[in-house]
Amino acid sequence: MRRRILLLSVGMTTLVVLAFAVPLVILLRSTTANESKDKARYLAESVAYYVGDKGHTNDDITAYVNGLTDHPGRISVRMPDGTTLGDPPPGGVPTPKNVPAGYGDGDRDRDDKGPPKIGDADYRNVGGGLAVDVSVGTPNGMASVCLYLTGDELYDGVVPRILILVGGSLVVLLLSILGAELVSRRLARPLEETASTAERLARGDMDARAPTTGPAEVAKVGSALNGLADRIDEVIAVEREAVADLSHRLRTPLTALRLQVEALPDRESAEELNTQVNSLERTLTAVISAARRPQREGRVPHSDAVEVTRQRAAFWEPLFEDQGRELALDLPDTLAAVRSSGEDLGAALDALVENVVAHTPDGTPARITLTRADGVVRIVVADNGPGIPLGAGERGRSDRGSTGLGLDIARRCAEAAGGTLTLHRNEVVLTLAAL
Secondary structure (H helix, E strand, C coil): HHHHHHHHHHHHHHHHHHHHHHHHHHHHHHHHHHHHHHHHHHHHHHHHHHHHCCCCHHHHHHHHHHHHHCCCCCCEEECCCCCCEEECCCCCCCCCCCCCCCCHHCCCCCCCCCCCCCCCHHHEEEEEEEEEEEEECCCEEEEEEEEEHHHHHHCCHHHHHHHHHHHHHHHHHHHHHHHHHHHHHHHHHHHHHHHHHHHHHHCCCCCCCCCCCCCCHHHHHHHHHHHHHHHHHHHHHHHHHHHHHHHHHHHHHHHHHHHHCCCCCCEEEHHHHHHHHHHHHHHHHHHHHHHHHHHHHCCCCEEEHHHHHHHHHHHHHHHHHHHCCCCECCCCCCEEEEEHHHHEEEHHHHHHHHHHHHHHCCCCEEEEEEEECCCEEEEEEEEECCCCCCCCCCCCCCCCCCCCCHHHHHHHHHHHCEEEEEEEECCCEEEEEEE
16 A cells, blocks of 8 residues: 555656646747847847947957857858958858938948947857847948857757756655655555454454554554454454353252252163263253353464373373373474464364274384475374275264264364365374464
């Protein structure tokens, strides 16, 4: 989500920068061209005043024009007699068009003490550049001064200005990226934590709570999720307490039933009924224990698979020694926490080891291997016996005279812990989700 917010912000900022930068580039080009035209007109008028002075000869004008080196473009002068001085532009210097006001043939010989009269500047595009023509009156007639700028000279100075504009745009874009990063973190981090909380709640961790910080809308979502978690926790607690209370209430009539059974004169019938009463009592005890388990283990049951495996192996070791078997253990040195209670995992391991004892000849070795990788814990119970028959994993089915519930118990333990039970010819793989 942070990446999408960042990309969206950068994209919008880029569009805004482009929307302003393109007109600014056009404006810079136009401004630079106008500045060059003004400088060229000013220089052409200065030359025109020099040319209009009656005391200057053609050689003086040529020397003056050649001495003007610190300026862009090239200057040429068309004298009244048609002679062109300097470096003319492509196509030459045109005949003067803009005659100064008040200047005429009858005024050529007058002795004016004022400055020469010049006409308005005339601009024309020549050979990809710009020519500025200024007419000036001389004692011998009308002369024309032309200053020619190439395209590069006309737009000289626009590149540094554009580079400054590009640099400013990049700075704005960089600042927008930094701002977008801060905003995306402020928005995305609470949302990511809220999503993580929802995932933990889905896995059964009812202690998980979402943050209530950040923008108001995000904080509102976190508060609503926390309220939902509190309500679910309350409902589960009430339900389990009701189950436990109901089981306790059944103990009173069960006790009365046991007393009545013991008072029966037919001892054979009494023993049979007493067996059923004992079975019912064990069932009630198991129900109460299951209802009280969250109070002992938390909402999410967990245990160390390494320690549970070591304990169950120690429990079965005497029987293996009596039958001449070897029970090998391959366990890691570190703990391997799984989403299963020690009681349930122990029952599953007992069922798998019991199958080895019940369905392999005496002296057949077995091995229990535990590994942890990729977020799961794998417990493999293997033996060198005749192998597990097809369909042995179906509940209540066994081809060897047992109840067929052992593998089903192990499968239910694996599925409750977010894993699976896989049967192979000579091994059973119990996969559990790691914590």
